Amino acid sequence: MKNLCTDHPPFAVTQVGSWPRSEELLAALRERRLGRMSEEAFQKFADGEVERCIRIQEDAGVDIMVDGEIRRDNFYSFITDKVEGTRLMSLAEMLDTVEDKSAFEEMLQTLDAPAFAIRNPTCIGKLNRREPLAVRELEYVRTLTDKPVKVSLPGPYLLTRAMWVTAHTRDAYGDKPVMAEDVIRILREELEDLAEAGADFVQFDEPVLTEVVHSGDSKRRTFM
């Protein structure tokens, strides 16, 4: 195991990952999604927002920095920007094709989940990284601070559960465990790249695990 006790103070202060987006950043995300803003212009604007997020953390006295997931639509859907064989779909779009439409609709209402605001990285073909998922985020933060950096990634259970939507995914993979093999491969490729890029800390987000054990019906499709 990595010798971990030497690179941070006791009670090291850090974050889980995401930071509130400004109105301007939300507008930029929307414009890029609709193809009205170039990738280059978006990244340049986002660089400034990430820098503000880093300065706030430094001023507050945070020990291990995060980039605030400023460039991400959400903590797992963002992989559609990076991975072939995926499509960003709002939950409203998914309604037509999920396995049990009425149950899904009822779940969204009961949980106070906005069907248009939350988007899913649906698998629609063979999965391959077009580019690393988070290396650019890490490298940019490294230009701003000497402090250790934590990188958050969606975990293998979350991705497998969210990406598989039978109507869209079956043709490419046939069965969910087959797709899961490629999810594992993609995450391992990413860890290799992050380790080489000098990441200090990688955190896998797995919110679905509490849902699987506490919602009573582990097969029920939800949005996370």
Place this chain on the structure above:
Amino acid sequence: MNRVVEGFTDRLRLGIHVCRGNWSKREDVLITGDYQPLVPAFARMNLHQYVLEYATPRAGELAVAGRALGDREIGLGCVNPRTDEAELPESIVDRAREALQFWPAERIFLNPDCGFACFANRGVNVEAIAAAKLRSMAEAARRLRQHV
């Protein structure tokens, strides 16, 4: 999970964050229940750190993770990302002292229960309050370091 991290545990600090949802400010629609059903799986994962929610009573007792994962690191959720007031450093210090029963200081990390905006257009807080929460954690860490 172990297949994902195999071969990387000596190169990276690897953690897992598990929460009960962060899409709504309504506590009643988020999931309730302690980590007990997950603890056996956590213990089998070859990971260094468990980043867990402990700022809300919905997450149950700290001892549940403490008894099973004392040989790892805890990312102790000690502020609620969804509330409109920053927690006092005193309350964070108290929670961290409780964690000292199970983990040494260098294996306790202080963090919020979750992100402040996991879904870009469904953020659960504003920048000024999020920053105040970071300052509260940093102040708590300063006080804790003086006494360890």
